[in-house]
Amino acid sequence: MTASGTSGHSNEEIEKLQKSPEILSALGAFVTKGVTLKYKKGNPQPRIVEIRSASGIINSIGLQNNGVKSFVTNELPLLFKFKDPKPVIVNISADTVQEFGEVASFLNNCALSEIVSGLEINVSCPNIKAGGVAFGTEPKYVERIVETVKKSIDDRIVVITKLTPNVTDITVPARAAISGGTDALSMINTLRGMAIDIYTGRPFLGNKTGGLSGPAIKPVGVFMVYECFKKISQCKKGKIPIIGIGGISTWQDAMEYIMAGATAVGIGTAWFIYPEVFKEVYEGMKNFVEKQNKKIADFIGKAHA
Numbered sequence: 386m387t388a389s390g391t392s393g394h395s396n397e398e399i400e401k402l403q404k405s406p407e408i409l410s411a412l413g414a415f416v417t418k419g420v421t422l423k424y425k426k427g428n429p430q431p432r433i434v435e436i437r438s439a440s441g442i443i444n445s446i447g448l449q450n451n452g453v454k455s456f457v458t459n460e461l462p463l464l465f466k467f468k469d470p471k472p473v474i475v476n477i478s479a480d481t482v483q484e485f486g487e488v489a490s491f492l493n494n495c496a497l498s499e500i501v502s503g504l505e506i507n508v509s510c511p512n513i514k515a516g517g518v519a520f521g522t523e524p525k526y527v528e529r530i531v532e533t534v535k536k537s538i539d540d541r542i543v544v545i546t547k548l549t550p551n552v553t554d555i556t557v558p559a560r561a562a563i564s565g566g567t568d569a570l571s572m573i574n575t576l577r578g579m580a581i582d583i584y585t586g587r588p589f590l591g592n593k594t595g596g597l598s599g600p601a602i603k604p605v606g607v608f609m610v611y612e613c614f615k616k617i618s619q620c621k622k623g624k625i626p627i628i629g630i631g632g633i634s635t636w637q638d639a640m641e642y643i644m645a646g647a648t649a650v651g652i653g654t655a656w657f658i659y660p661e662v663f664k665e666v667y668e669g670m671k672n673f674v675e676k677q678n679k680k681i682a683d684f685i686g687k688a689h690a
């Protein structure tokens with residue numbers, strides 16, 4: 386799957402996918418950039434800084450988007466035009482619990498709602514009512530957001546809760562999302578980070594801090610998937626599947642996530658550098674399992690045996 390925020394909604398990234406049937410056919414689902422209730426201007430520039438040895442980037446986009454109404458009118462129809470249609474998962478963000486429900490309900494009731502297969506709730510965004518603390522670090526909010534979103538949509542739309550790694554124990558928000566009724570978990574979002582320009586002596590990003598993604602965060606993501614699979618029985622039994630995200634740039638990285646307990650994987654930063662990544666990851670995984678006369682399912686959680 387595409388990781389949210391790294392392939393836009395329907396812009397040039399999607400055109401790139403359209404032009405390459407091989408890359409498109411390697412994708413299991415398309416996850417959009419985060420959509421909010423109202424237009425968001427985003428954070429001041431610069432918004433992205435590369436970190437040493439190409440091990441990752443720190444971004445602070447600030448959820449720039451035109452709001453859910455514009456998304457439904459101008460972006461969603463274009464996602465329908467894929468020659469090889471993919472399930473579309475809309476990533477949603479909000480400043481309050483109620484707003485999460487409003488975005489979800491708008492998507493559920495819009496004219497093209499049949500295009501929406503799932504909603505991915507981004508709980509990493511700041512809760513303005515609680516002084517800007519990320520929702521995802523407060524289990525009670527995670528539970529309430531998931532409950533509210535579930536109540537606002539039809540059962541046919543799958544709900545995925547995207548967890549933030551900026552917590553001490555990832556199983557706490559994971560369990561809260563499950564109590565709220567999530568159908569699946571995705572992890573991880575970016576880790577909080579910062580880069581300082583030593584020649585100006587100032588933080589590099591316009592927003593000062595941002596979120597670290599790319600190869601540097603893969604061991605954190607693999608560990609968090611491993612923890613949830615190990616400690617949460619619904620994950621282990623496959624009732625609540627985990628989508629492994631964070632630093633995947635090769636098929637071997639993806640297999641690590643599968644062996645930790647993921648059922649699917651998402652790729653973000655690597656796609657900025659290397660558009661063929663989806664195809665290579667898909668083919669590499671396929672060869673790896675087929676050479677052993679096995680299916681991918683045989684490897685889910687293998688590291689726990």
Ligand SMILES: Cc1cc2nc3c(=O)[nH]c(=O)nc-3n(C[C@H](O)[C@H](O)[C@H](O)COP(=O)(O)O)c2cc1C
Nearest residue numbers: 388389390419507573574598599631632652653654
């Ligand atoms: C530029 C950029 C924008 C992002 N925007 C979103 C977003 O809107 N919603 C979200 O849930 N995650 C967002 N993410 C997080 C990614 O979906 C992903 O969880 C993270 O980057 C780790 O995966 P990666 O190392 O493969 O990039 C964004 C990441 C990047 C780099």
